[in-house]
Amino acid sequence: MLRSNPRLKLMTVSSLILIVLSMYMVLIYAPREVIMGEIQRIFYYHVSSGWIAALAFLVTLITSIMFLATQNERHDHIAISSAEIGVIFTTMNIVSGSVWARPVWNTWWTWDP
CATH class of the missing domain: 1.10.287 (Helix Hairpins)
Known part of the structure; x- marks a missing residue:
């Protein structure tokens, strides 16, 4: 399915990048309360x-x-x-x-x- 639709592939890669970025922001970047x-x-x-x-x-x-x-x-x-x-x-x-x-x-x- 990913090979047939380049928009879906772009959205998948973008989502994975944003998930990794959000994990970093939550677990490392955000200050301790x-x-x-x-x-x-x-x-x-x-x-x-x-x-x-x-x-x-x-x-x-x-x-x-x-x-x-x-x-x-x-x-x-x-x-x-x-x-x-x-x-x-x-x-x-x-x-x-x-x-x-x-x-x-x-x-x-x-x-x-």
């Missing part, structure tokens, strides 16, 4: 994965409505793909929140608001 220390760095992944999940589900909502209105299969495929991305990033959000909560609250999960 005074009160929470190193565990605060999880927020960089936690918050961004939450936003990506919310935006993915918004795309799912919009394209699902478009599919119901037009019966265009392309909208359905986009909605399904976006829902899968939303589930992945929601899982990342829940896991990173639990990893952060363990040293801070001394529990993996709490139901208190």
Whole structure:
């Protein structure tokens, strides 16, 4: 698939470069937080994965409505793909929140608001 579409190859390489750059920025470049220390760095992944999940589900909502209105299969495929991305990033959000909560609250999960 990558050989047949040069735009996809460019996007893949660009994404990998940006992922490596963001890992460097989070783990090395960002200063250590005074009160929470190193565990605060999880927020960089936690918050961004939450936003990506919310935006993915918004795309799912919009394209699902478009599919119901037009019966265009392309909208359905986009909605399904976006829902899968939303589930992945929601899982990342829940896991990173639990990893952060363990040293801070001394529990993996709490139901208190």
